[in-house]
Amino acid sequence: MTDLNTLEADVLAQVAAASDLQALDAVRVAAVGKTGSISGLLKTLGAMSPEERKTQGAAINALRDKVAEAISAKKAALEAAELDARLASETLDLSLPAPYRRKGSVHPTMQTMDEIVAVFAEMGFAVAEGPDIEDDFHNFTALNFPEKHPAREMHDTFFFNTKESGERMLLRTHTSPVQVRTMVSQQPPIRIIAPGRTYRVDNDATHTPVFHQVEGLVIDRGIHMGHLKWTLETFLARFFETDAVTTQFRPHHFPFTEPSAEMDVQCDRSGGEIKIGQGTSWLEILGCGMVHPNVLRACGIDPDEYQGFAFGMGVDRLGMLKYGMPDLRDMWSSDVRWLSHYGFSAFAAPNPASGLS
Ligand code: PHE
Numbered sequence: 001m002t003d004l005n006t007l008e009a010d011v012l013a014q015v016a017a018a019s020d021l022q023a024l025d026a027v028r029v030a031a032v033g034k035t036g037s038i039s040g041l042l043k044t045l046g047a048m049s050p051e052e053r054k055t056q057g058a059a060i061n062a063l064r065d066k067v068a069e070a071i072s073a074k075k076a077a078l079e080a081a082e083l084d085a086r087l088a089s090e091t092l093d094l095s096l097p098a099p100y101r102r103k104g105s106v107h108p109t110m111q112t113m114d115e116i117v118a119v120f121a122e123m124g125f126a127v128a129e130g131p132d133i134e135d136d137f138h139n140f141t142a143l144n145f146p147e148k149h150p151a152r153e154m155h156d157t158f159f160f161n162t163k164e165s166g167e168r169m170l171l172r173t174h175t176s177p178v179q180v181r182t183m184v185s186q187q188p189p190i191r192i193i194a195p196g197r198t199y200r201v202d203n204d205a206t207h208t209p210v211f212h213q214v215e216g217l218v219i220d221r222g223i224h225m226g227h228l229k230w231t232l233e234t235f236l237a238r239f240f241e242t243d244a245v246t247t248q249f250r251p252h253h254f255p256f257t258e259p260s261a262e263m264d265v266q267c268d269r270s271g272g273e274i275k276i277g278q279g280t281s282w283l284e285i286l287g288c289g290m291v292h293p294n295v296l297r298a299c300g301i302d303p304d305e306y307q308g309f310a311f312g313m314g315v316d317r318l319g320m321l322k323y324g325m326p327d328l329r330d331m332w333s334s335d336v337r338w339l340s341h342y343g344f345s346a347f348a349a350p351n352p353a354s355g356l357s
Pocket of ligand 1: 173174175176215254257286287288289310311312313
């Protein structure tokens with residue numbers, strides 16, 4: 001029969017010697033684990049006489065409790081030591097002077113937005129606004145989207161949960177609902193732009209789920225495609241501060257304009273940068289067209305009396321082109337180095353008189 005005192009001294013010495021939690025656990029398993037030395041002793045109790053079992057049982061159980069106590073005390077000590085070591089190694093000295101100072105700056109998207117607004121303001125456009133959380137009527141129905149149009153489906157649109165009334169709000173997928181809000185609340189002639197945030201279920205190098213658009217709307221008598229083309233070309237020349245911008249109009253389809261087109265800007269994407277006015281790539285920057293008679297009617301305007309054109313441009317895309325950024329996702333990286341590389345002074349409000357950027 002193993003001498004309990006020897007066993008106790010032996011196990012307690014092993015506990016004391018365990019240098020980390022892993023070693024301590026090995027000691028625990030060897031002593032009080034299923035097949036451990038102390039557990040083995042407990043199994044011998046069955047073969048003893050009742051008298052013997054009484055004394056031996058009490059002694060073995062006392063030993064087991066003592067060992068368990070020693071293990072848990074050692075465990076607490078090891079854990080505390082481990083935490084101390086971690087705290088010591090991960091220390092940050094907040095009293096150290098900062099190695100350099102970061103200055104706040106205007107995000108390129110906001111700078112681009114301000115520049116676009118400045119150019120259109122000079123051309124006589126007023127700024128209109130609408131909510132980011134829209135209803136189906138303003139985002140789709142009044143814009144002549146057929147009931148089953150795919151853009152209404154989940155893969156494009158962020159929908160909210162359906163209300164008790166059955167209505168389902170959404171994050172506007174474009175700034176075009178501001179056209180509707182403007183036409184129902186103002187009489188022609190109308191000449192507005194609507195800058196703002198827009199949302200779609202989309203994410204790659206040229207699409208982010210949140211992006212920015214500037215909508216344009218002109219309603220008056222005798223408006224035609226020529227006015228649209230002149231307005232956009234004049235805008236681009238001023239925005240890029242050069243006449244060397246090559247564009248192409250491609251026929252397209254939007255439910256709310258007829259005819260419709262998309263406009264691309266020629267650019268070079270072969271290097272790490274994106275450059276305009278050269279190269280073999282085209283970057284789509286806006287959709288446009290003549291306002292559909294159904295949209296005018298939905299907003300209470302007589303299409304036989306008034307016509308109009310509309311456009312919606314991607315602000316982030318225009319910023320990429322103007323400032324040579326190859327990947328749209330950098331705009332959301334919150335990297336101060338990127339920001340200070342492209343960032344703009346908060347005090348240099350862009351205006352066409354003193355230069356945009
Ligand atoms: N709303 C369209 C889009 O987001 C752009 C557009 C606006 C097209 C106005 C035509 C007229 O893609």
